Amino acid sequence: MTGGSPADDAALALLLEVAGTPKPGNVDRHRDLADLRFESFLAGAVGAREGLERAARGAAVGHAFERAVAGMADRAGTNTQFGCLLLLVPLLRATRTGDLSPDGLDRVTRATTVDDAVAFYRAFDRVDVAVGDPPEDATALDVRRGADTEPVLRERGLTLRDVMATSASAGDGLDRVPDRNAQEWVEGFPRTFRAAEWILADEGPLTDRAARAFLGLLGTEPDTLVATAHGPAAAREASAEARAVVSGADPTTDADPTTPPDGTPSDGTPPDADAVHGIDLDAAESLAASFLERGINPGTTADLTCAALYVALRRGAETSEAGASRNGSEAEP
Known part of the structure; x- marks a missing residue:
């Protein structure tokens, strides 16, 4: 089996991400949320295809992203994969350049421009996106203002990367969880590439590998969406519960947001690949049920998992059989 086009792999990454299970707190092929269903994500992936293709052909990042979001919203009728698309579009552009x-x-x-930033803000007029309040010195750049922010962006000459840099900051000593997707933008996508390596070195169906990578990511850092909905303390607690699963401990009794179980990483330190590959997905089912009951939805972690799946697919991960991979000479660097 040979690899698909970059747009094919981006669409497949969207589908594999939502099909992986259990991904505690998120929609997957076994679980719906009260206001989101599994098939909505399938529709969103189909709708986003035109924007993904434009990114793969070299269209401007902001334009391609806005088009992908518009298509997703039109087909799904809601926001299903906004954050995934924010990561996939620059990944597709990097693929286009061969690096x-x-x-x-x-x-x-x-290389992003002010026009890219304007298009990014316009995308917020297409769907409802759960975001937290901006820092006090950035209220004029609140993404909830959508297209109305254009004059400020142009006056200040802010590129899309500039906007992401603002969101990536944790604040001056404030108790807040930074935007992990924005951090990827300004740090060179370290979480994406790390999780892609976990997936590539793992065995079994890609959906299982994605579920394990999701838990590894969540156990490393608190999720932005959880912090937005429930506060930083709840996000750290959820991350500690995921760390307990990674370590093989009981998340209901051994999860401590300040002192992880023996053998697990401290906050911000990723587990090694062997720990991720050894995650017992059956044991994660209880955490999935608990998160669902409490309304804990680590959506940003799902975005990162999707991005990692795209990189893994471009580097040789196969869906044809467990543990299969393309010939190394065919995989991209």
Whole structure:
């Protein structure tokens, strides 16, 4: 089996991400949320295809992203994969340049323009996106203002990367969880590439590998969407519960947001690949039920998982059989 086009792999990454299970707190092929269903995500992936294709052909990042969001919203009728698309579009542009790497992503994001930022803000007029309040010194750049922010962006000459840099900051000592997707934009996508390596080195169906990578990511850092909906303390607690699953401990008794179980990483330190590959997905089912009951939805972690799946697919991950991979000479760097 040979690899698909970049747009094919981006669409497949969207589908594989939502099909992976259990991904505690998120929609997957076994679980719906009260206001989101599994098939809505399938529709969103189909609707986003035109925007993904434009990114793969080299269209401006902001334009391609806005088109992908518009298509997603039109087909799904709601916001299903806004954050996934925010990561996939620059990944597709880096693929277009032949350098799907941290340095390649850094060049893509640094090349964004004010027009890209304007298009990004316009995308917020298409769907409802759960976001927190901006820092006090950035209220004029609140994404909830949508297209109305254009005059400010143009007056200040802010590129899309500039906007992401503002969101990526944790604030001056404030108790807040930074935007992990924005951090990817300004740091060279380190979480994406790390999780892609976990997926590539793992065995079994890609959906299972994605579910394990999701837990590894969540156990490393608190999720932005959880912090937005429930506060930073709840986000840290959810991350500690995921760390307990990664370590093989009981998340209901051994999860401590300040002192992880023995053998698990401290907050911000990723587990090694062996720990991720050893995650017992059956044991994660209880955490999935608990998160669902409490309304804990680590959506930003799902975005990162989707991005990692795209990189893994471009580097040789196969869906044809468990543990299969393309010939190394066919995989991209």
